[in-house]
């Protein structure tokens with residue numbers, strides 16, 4: 001299914017963006033000194049709630065990452081997005097979810 005393939009590509013890209021951000025020092029390295037935002041154990045992963053925002057991540061441990069499940073898949077921009085400003089587009093994107 002095309003949408004599913006698109007979603008997988010975006011997840012891959014989101015992971016790449018995070019790895020790049022860590023390499024460049026934009027995000028701190030998860031070396032055990034950063035705590036999971038959910039339970040306080042050492043965080044192992046940066047978790048995405050929304051793959052449309054590849055750098056909007058939270059440090060979580062493996063268990064909490066699994067518990068949280070997958071994030072919101074990438075959605076193609078709304079066709080009318082070009083006519084709207086960014087704030088309105090965000091509202092349109094939220095209405096689109098579900």
Ligand SMILES: [Zn+2]
Pocket residue numbers: 036037038039040041060061062063064065
């Ligand atoms: Zn945790």
